[in-house]
Amino acid sequence: MEAMSPLERILRGIALTLVVIFFMFPIVWILLMSFQTNETILRIPPSVVFTPTLDNYAALITGKLQTAAGTLDIAFMRNLGNSVFLSVVSVAVALLLGVPAAYAFARHKFRGSEDIAFTLLSFRFAPPLLVLLPLTQYFQWLGLSNTYFGLIWVYQLICLPLILWIVRGYFEDISADVEYAYRIAGHSWFATFRKIALPLAGPGIAAAGLLAFIFAWNNFVFALVLASADKQPVTVGALAFVTASGIQYGQIAAAIVLSITPTLALALYAQRYLVEGLSLGAVKG
């Protein structure tokens, strides 16, 4: 980096601090809220000085919410479990279907291949509500509403196009010659796919899987409409804190903190895949 004058360094520091505060403030505030009672949260003016309490977390984990109107059962831990289950299985299914499809679209230009690939992508353009109304009806006829199977199926609308299009690009970046060389060395196309294409596209597949997981995790509207309480993920489950006796800000904050923790941890862990050299100097010097 070029040497900077002191003034430049100070200005740069201020600019960076502003950006960080702007983006980090909501997260920090949520974190602070999750350790407060509703009374301290709703104080005017708000203050960062308070006596921290773990009641919110305790309520979430035990599933018993004490309100002015009495004790309320909440299914937060179950919602969290649902979120994990739905997201993990959806991404797994999408990877299983999407990666081979992406490979096919990348390597074989057949009649209509571009159209099919684009149609799959266009699922992402439509507002979810557009598909939801007919889907609700279909699902009732098919007996799929309020089932994990049905939800995971619908979640493919989120995960599959994402994985297909990201991974396809990674496969296209692999020099065809590298795969040809493996074929000529005497290996079948399937061995070539497993031993050459998959490892070389590995970072891309990891990135796509991670993104798909976060999108699935954050989904709200599909689960809201198609699932009832016992199948709902945390995004929908958090609504339970809007109770008859008021909004439980403390619990909502704690629920949010708990629900972003897995995706945050995953993102931090997978970071190295995202930055890892992608082509690894495959071709030419």
Place this chain on the structure above:
Amino acid sequence: MTTLQLKNIVKRYKSQTVLDDLSLDVADGERLVLFGPSGAGKTVLLRLVAGVIDPDEGRVLIGGEDMTEVDAEHRGVGMAFQNFALFPHMSAFDNIASALTARRFSKEAIAAGVEKVAKLLKIDHVLTHHPKALSNGQKQRTALARALVGSPPLLLLDDPLRNVDAKLRFEMRLELPRLLAAQGATVIYVTQDYKEAMALGDRIAVMFEGQLRQIGTPADIYDTPAELEIARLFGDPTINLLDVVPQRGPDGAFAELSGVRLRLPGFGPEIVGKACVLGIRPESIVFSEASATGAIPVRVEAETPLNEKTVTLTLTARGREVLVSRPAGTPGPATGPAHLAVNSRAALLFDKESGRLMRPSEPASKRNGEAA
């Protein structure tokens, strides 16, 4: 060793015809060089033989067996790619071994095979490295080792020296014939470098625009290029090409160069008045005395010494450039006016319109006898 036959191969990409009804026979144990400018379809042809792309029409026969529908992994050929195409996530050892693992050899047999070929190619000390830790030369040798290790009867080398530096290319040009001879395989070698083609090929197949334009020994191609374009590509310095219109003389046809008549031995009246291109190799021209018969007056423009030869650029009275090449150390004018004598028997006459070589109407044997 094996034979290769290509029969009426056609390959199109969209509306573009890349290989146009191409047929080729390669004999058992032959080293055939496929030579042509980029875009001629050499690489496509090689991949077609390897089986990684399919022809639209025509058959590929390896060892007499129709392999057109056979997948690449069952054709038993070895191939080295121009861009090396090493597997970036595998060590050099595993790269080379990949040609053996498919055949279910024992671990020991694989290790022994890889060691042997690595030693031969002098890369046995870098076998644990990944491709990104290899120098260009080592990458190229690793790619070559991978092609050689399974001792394939048919070896396809796609311009393997293209992406290595000049020094290494020169070394490998000397080393490759020995290596390939030891391998005992039938070899198809693709290159854009005419020197490589001349050095490595038993025969050279010259390819333009998806067609084979001439097949012959290196000497054939150099001495009697079938087309202007081939004449231009083979030879350094480039052949002198002069537009001429032959005229009728008392003893056969002649061309006039700066007012001096150059006899065209063997050619009859059929070429008189026809627009032609006269091709004269720079080494077929010598500096001569002004008094010598047929001496063409020129002015020396520049002299370029190139290790073993000296190339002189001269201008004729009409301002046409003529290159003269002579062995280094032999006397010649460095500047000023001079005279040239042309060995008319070494001159090539091309039809300007079609670009094709025109053969003398008299039989070649007589002409050769005359030359001797």
